[in-house]
Amino acid sequence: MGDIGSRAEGLAVGGTVDASVNINQLDLQYLPLGSARRQQVPNPFFGIPQFGALATPATIARGLLLRPYPQFGNVRADRVTAARSRCNALVISAERRQHDGWGARVNRAYSVLKDNQAGEGNSFTNKVQVAIDNFDLERE
DSSP states (O other): OEEEEEEEEEEOTTTTSOOEEESSOOOGGGGGGGGGGGOEEEOTTTTOGGGGGGGSOSEEEHHHHTSSSTTSSOOEEESOOOEEEEEEEEEEEEEEEEETTEEEEEEEEEEEEEEOOOGGGGTTTOOSSBOSOTTOGGGO
16 A cells, blocks of 8 residues: 655646636626626726727726726736646555465555646646636636
């Protein structure tokens, strides 16, 4: 019987691909607002050319103004090294040496892999190259 394990810190969030993290995501404290986040309110950026596409509409969804950087769309951080990986395994072996014409060796392994990577590094749940919740990478 034996225990095998590995631990890695500071991994790229997307594994070997260059996944990005949106740092301009609506904070979870505003989720209870529900449909009020989609309510149209006066656009504070209206008519100011420096804000590009945000300067065009006279109204804007309230949720967009509640973001950390409302003057921008998505703000993506690339090559974020906030991921981690843990692998633990228990290996059980049994052996019957050759006696009376037969012998056997049986091995069994039980393993657990836990990581918080998005994209191809976490191929079982999230095949998209972005994190589900950029504020809580543990949800990956």
